Amino acid sequence: ADQSMLAFGLISPRAAAETRANWEPFIKLLGAGIRRPIDIRVYESQGALVTAFSGGEIDLAWMGNVPALDVVASGAGNVFAQMVPQDGSMGYKSILVMHRTSPIQALKPLIEKAPGLRFGDGDPKSTSGHLVPRYFAFAKNGVSNPAEIFKSVEIGSHQQNLSKVAKQEVDVATANNEELSFFQRDFADLAKELKVIWESPLIPQSPLLWKASLPEALKASIRKFVVGFGASDPEEKRILLGVNGLSRFRSSNNRQLVPIADLEMFKARQAINDDKGLSPAERQARIAQAIDRGSRLELRLKMAL
Numbered sequence: 001a002d003q004s005m006l007a008f009g010l011i012s013p014r015a016a017a018e019t020r021a022n023w024e025p026f027i028k029l030l031g032a033g034i035r036r037p038i039d040i041r042v043y044e045s046q047g048a049l050v051t052a053f054s055g056g057e058i059d060l061a062w063m064g065n066v067p068a069l070d071v072v073a074s075g076a077g078n079v080f081a082q083m084v085p086q087d088g089s090m091g092y093k094s095i096l097v098m099h100r101t102s103p104i105q106a107l108k109p110l111i112e113k114a115p116g117l118r119f120g121d122g123d124p125k126s127t128s129g130h131l132v133p134r135y136f137a138f139a140k141n142g143v144s145n146p147a148e149i150f151k152s153v154e155i156g157s158h159q160q161n162l163s164k165v166a167k168q169e170v171d172v173a174t175a176n177n178e179e180l181s182f183f184q185r186d187f188a189d190l191a192k193e194l195k196v197i198w199e200s201p202l203i204p205q206s207p208l209l210w211k212a213s214l215p216e217a218l219k220a221s222i223r224k225f226v227v228g229f230g231a232s233d234p235e236e237k238r239i240l241l242g243v244n245g246l247s248r249f250r251s252s253n254n255r256q257l258v259p260i261a262d263l264e265m266f267k268a269r270q271a272i273n274d275d276k277g278l279s280p281a282e283r284q285a286r287i288a289q290a291i292d293r294g295s296r297l298e299l300r301l302k303m304a305l
Helices: 016-034 046-054 065-074 107-116 127-141 158-166 177-186 216-228 234-244 254-274 280-302
Strands: 006-011 038-043 060-062 077-085 094-099 118-121 152-155 172-176 194-199 207-211 246-251
Touching: 006 016, 006 046, 016 038, 016 216, 016 234, 038 046, 046 065, 065 077, 065 207, 065 254, 065 280, 077 216, 077 254, 094 107, 094 127, 094 158, 094 177, 107 127, 107 194, 118 127, 118 158, 127 158, 127 172, 127 254, 158 172, 158 177, 158 194, 172 177, 177 194, 207 216, 216 246, 234 246, 254 280
Parallel strands: 006 038, 006 060, 118 152, 118 172
Antiparallel strands: 060 207, 077 207, 077 246, 094 172, 094 194
């Protein structure tokens, strides 16, 4: 059997040494399980990991959904598994919440009544608090900028937004279902005043990828090991908890990135629209570029591998 070393790339959301220490027990056992030595490489930035993977230096990796799109777009790698946290969730959903006494029950009447309503939006950098609702709730329903249709807009964290709706300081606000659970736990009385009138498609937990060109037999043994890890062995369960508060990995594929690709296309279009310094020719070129990347991606994401 081939004994050459495989490279496992990790993105480091915290200190690199900590990330390495968290993952090492799992990756060592994976190497033993598939009978191949594995070298761990930790990257400080998503961009550096994407470059290494797209350049053929990496065989396996853990990264966020957005950089995974770049790797899949390059043709260098594919998603094969997904993290499952302790609560077993497959991802999170953005939500819009209103006070339980509001007559509005759904998105369409919300948009119709918006001119009379106060809106609590999330931080512009928040995926679940701002970007996901802006695209899936509003843009897809013909509202390019929610700030223009509501009576007033305030920015807040998930917790602040939920609290403001419960206290009727705003009429509708963004949050996500995970944060709503924490709110129900920590502020039970306030949480009773809330109702969810809209939720987004699932934004999936982050993926594991493998190099597209790895031999099929090797891929099969990697998948079998990864998806089976932590099924019953208490020591394996302890190791997964240390990796990232995980309960296990589940099988996945490139399709998990479809909602992320939609979102990234939207972000690219927004950026082009918001860039007032572009000449008409530059704008056209940028739009064409974004559309080209979008159609390449769509092809790769729909071919579930």
